Amino acid sequence: MAPPALEIDFPGRSEKCSILFGDNLVDRLPLEFFSGVSSIAIVTDDIVGRLYGKRVLTHLSEASKTSIITIPHGERVKSLTTSSNIAAQMSDLGIDRSSAIVALGGGVVGDLTGFVASIFKRGIRYFQFPTTLLAQVDSSIGGKCGVDTRWGKNQIGTFFQPAGIFVDSSVLNTLPKSEVINGLGEIVKSSIIADREMFDEIARSVEDYFEIEKLKSFVRRTCEIKAKVVEKDEREVNLRKILNYGHTIGHAIESSSHYLISHGRCVIIGMICEGWIANKLGIFQESDYIRQKELLLKIKAKYKITVPVNRRKILSFAMLDKKNTSNTIRMSLPEKIGRMHSGESAGFTDPVSKELILQSLDVL
Numbered sequence: 001m002a003p004p005a006l007e008i009d010f011p012g013r014s015e016k017c018s019i020l021f022g023d024n025l026v027d028r029l030p031l032e033f034f035s036g037v038s039s040i041a042i043v044t045d046d047i048v049g050r051l052y053g054k055r056v057l058t059h060l061s062e063a064s065k066t067s068i069i070t071i072p073h074g075e076r077v078k079s080l081t082t083s084s085n086i087a088a089q090m091s092d093l094g095i096d097r098s099s100a101i102v103a104l105g106g107g108v109v110g111d112l113t114g115f116v117a118s119i120f121k122r123g124i125r126y127f128q129f130p131t132t133l134l135a136q137v138d139s140s141i142g143g144k145c146g147v148d149t150r151w152g153k154n155q156i157g158t159f160f161q162p163a164g165i166f167v168d169s170s171v172l173n174t175l176p177k178s179e180v181i182n183g184l185g186e187i188v189k190s191s192i193i194a195d196r197e198m199f200d201e202i203a204r205s206v207e208d209y210f211e212i213e214k215l216k217s218f219v220r221r222t223c224e225i226k227a228k229v230v231e232k233d234e235r236e237v238n239l240r241k242i243l244n245y246g247h248t249i250g251h252a253i254e255s256s257s258h259y260l261i262s263h264g265r266c267v268i269i270g271m272i273c274e275g276w277i278a279n280k281l282g283i284f285q286e287s288d289y290i291r292q293k294e295l296l297l298k299i300k301a302k303y304k305i306t307v308p309v310n311r312r313k314i315l316s317f318a319m320l321d322k323k324n325t326s327n328t329i330r331m332s333l334p335e336k337i338g339r340m341h342s343g344e345s346a347g348f349t350d351p352v353s354k355e356l357i358l359q360s361l362d363v364l
Contacts, residue, residue: 006220008141008227010161010234018164019141019223025129025168026055033127033164034063038098041090042066043113045073048105048131051174056104056129067093071109075259078108078148080156086116100125100163106132106179107139107263111154114145118160128165132175133183133215134264136167137190137222142230142240148259152320153251159235167219172212180212181303182264185246187215188299189267190222192292193242194229196338203295210302241323241332241348242340246270248331249357252317256309265305272296273360277352278333278341280359288337311361315354323349329357 006019020030034040040060044053049070060066069089071077095101103113103126110128117126128140146157187209191199198221208214226243233240250270254261275292278284284292299305307314323330330349335341343349 006223006227008161008231010231015163017143017161019167019227020164021167021169021220023168023170025166026052026171027059029056029059029129029166031060031063034060034100036098037064037100037125038096039094040064040066040099041093041095041101042068042104043071043086043101043109043116044068044104045071045077045106045109047073048109052104052131052171056102060102069093071112073105073108075108075148075263078112080147080149083112083116083119083147086112087120090116090120095120095124097121097124100127102127102129103140103162104129104131106130106135110135110140111145111157112147114143114160114162115147115157118145118158123160125163126160128162130165130167131171132179133172133212133219134179134186136172136219137183138186138226140165140167141223141226142243143234148255152317153255154322155320161234167223169216169219172216175212177212178262180210180215181268181299182262183215184209184299185264185267185271187218187222188295189243189246189271190225192271192334192337193245193340194225194338195221196336199291199295199337203291206295206298207302238347244323244332245334245340246274248318248321248323248329248352249273249314249360251321252314253307253309255317256313261305261307261309265303268296268299268303268305269307269364272300272363273357274331274333276360276363277331277356278335280356281333281350281352283333283335283341283350285336288334292334292337307361307364311358314361315357318357319354329354 008017130140143161250266254266279289
């Protein structure tokens with residue numbers, strides 16, 4: 001029997017976003033989600049498409065006329081150019097406002113597809129079918145869509161909620177081992193911001209969680225954490241900013257490396273640095289800071305994470321972070337494992353000096 005769906009109920013909105021969990025959903029997506037659609041377009045990349053594209057296409061064709069749009073894989077295609085190309089192909093296929101599109105892939109495919117769905121004919125229905133651990137526990141949930149630019153990651157984008165999210169544990173069986181760290185980084189982040197018990201479980205035997213089978217046990221719990229946060233603050237006015245822990249410096253490193261360092265590695269590095277900053281500011285209690293540092297350094301050592309980029313360049317990208325105000329870098333910081341600091345005026349961010357950011361990079 002499939003586990004119950006997780007519902008995200010946004011205030012003032014009649015439609016909820018359902019997150020469905022199961023095995024082999026590639027062959028048995030619930031077709032009632034696609035009832036009444038005029039046509040379906042699956043957007044995927046060249047790797048995931050070869051693995052699962054035909055199977056999903058065959059199944060969804062039972063609901064409506066279905067086509068596949070394939071893009072190259074990798075963060076570097078997450079651009080306005082690719083978005084325009086996807087939209088042009090959708091138009092050629094006759095996709096209209098009664099159609100639906102399905103993002104079949106990792107975070108890049110999900111972000112691009114959501115962005116295109118939000119702007120194509122001023123918005124059409126879309127679904128997330130995340131195929132990486134990172135996308136399942138993080139990027140597919142909450143409706144953040146967008147593209148990267150030469151001046152930073154996710155600098156152009158929209159908030160646009162999917163009609164449904166399909167979390168299939170079986171697709172993780174084909175996930176390359178190099179991808180595990182990306183999901184692990186976000187799972188550890190979620191435990192630090194909201195679930196001390198989960199952090200304790202991971203810290204007790206972190207070596208066990210370098211394998212995908214063990215990490216599967218945390219997928220639903222991590223989804224629940226994010227769902228609860230975005231349900232209360234869809235547009236990131238205050239509370240949702242806690243999900244960005246480790247991401248100010250993490251995204252800056254990712255951008256300055258031209259995306260050669262993966263997102264999960266950058267988040268691990270970002271939390272090491274931002275945890276140090278929180279401790280220096282007197283926000284993060286010492287004992288929990290040490291426990292976090294010890295866990296993250298073990299992960300960093302396992303995956304041989306290094307930062308071969310210019311510190312000033314990292315700082316320049318951090319200055320462009322979307323949480324910043326009045327030319328001041330702001331970060332969401334923990335006060336203890338399982339709880340984030342409410343920040344100034346309960347906005348869940350605190351100002352951080354450029355000097356502290358540069359000093360934090362020395363901790364690495």
